[in-house]
Structure formats: structure tokens, C-alpha cells
Amino acid sequence: MNANGANKLLVIEDDQSFANITMRRLTKHGFNCQHAADADQALLACRGMLPDYILLDMKLERSSGLTLLPLLRAIVPSARIVLLTGYASIATAVAAIKQGADDYLAKPVDSQTLINTLLGDSSTQASTDIVNDNVLSPMRVEWEHLQQVLKANKGNISETARQLNMHRRTLQRKLQKKPL
Structure with a gap:
């Protein structure tokens, strides 16, 4: 959390409408959001804002979020990085964690699960997952x-x-x- 009390969040997503909806949802919950549409913008924004949290799409237009993970981790080692993907698989989940992601979520995801995952609240997330129909077996x-x-x-x-x-x-x- 930064000095003015807002959690700085960098949303790295190439789908502009999805990014806007996600940022609007998270702003209502106290996050100060900034958007980057590709890897170059993401690295510049990350260096500039030094986010507390990063929400990273796995499939960016010209690159992969998996290759961006170590670079982001090097810039902000203490940031909580959550990889968000519409193409969930066990292999990519394992690769994401090995590359430096703190967590991995499949799209679509509800606001409460996203917030709990960003904040690292596993106890609340576990109880939410039991009720959540979006959790994939x-x-x-x-x-x-x-x-x-x-x-x-x-x-x-x-x-x-x-x-x-x-x-x-x-x-x-x-x-x-x-x-x-």
C-alpha cells in the first residue's frame, strides 16, 4: 500500500474493454489502477509506478505474459503478481508459478475472488471457491x-x-x- 492509502495496481491486458471493466471494478474496492496494453508499455508503467499488485494477462497481442513475468519480478520483487488467463491449463499454471507469479486465475473471474487473490487472502478465497461456480475442476x-x-x-x-x-x-x- 502506498502513502495515500490506495493499493497501486498495474493491469496488463491487451483487451481494452476487459481492462476497463476490471479496472472499474477494482477501483471501487480501493485500488489505484493503471493500464498497459503490451509488454513495452507494461515495463515502462511498472518502472514508473512501482505497483503493489500486478494483474497480468497470459496472452498479450505480440507476447506472452509468461515471458514478461521475470522482467516484472526484477523491477518490483515485492509486488503480488496474479496471472489471469482465458486459456487455463495445469501446465501453464505450473509455468506461471515457476516464472514468478504469486497466483493464477482463469477467466471469467468474479470480483471477490479477484480481490481476495490479489490481496493474498487464501482463507477467504478458499471459502469463496467452494461457492463459486467459476472455479474450474x-x-x-x-x-x-x-x-x-x-x-x-x-x-x-x-x-x-x-x-x-x-x-x-x-x-x-x-x-x-x-x-x-
């Missing part, structure tokens, strides 16, 4: 990842199975079992 995360790889392969099951290193029939079974 590991099966759901896997299913979402399979869907993304399938989409990237334009619906080609065989090519998707090869990329995921699994049998074609196993992939088909997993895709049929859509978790709640």
Missing part, C-alpha cells in the same frame, strides 16, 4: 485444453491426438465427457 481444465488444441487443429482429431501424445480413441472419449 482439474477435469474441466483438461477438457478446456483439449478443446483449444482441437480448435487450433481445425477439428482434426488425429492431429490433435498426435500433438497431445495420446491415442485417438482416448482423446475422443475425453472430449465426450464434458465435466460440469
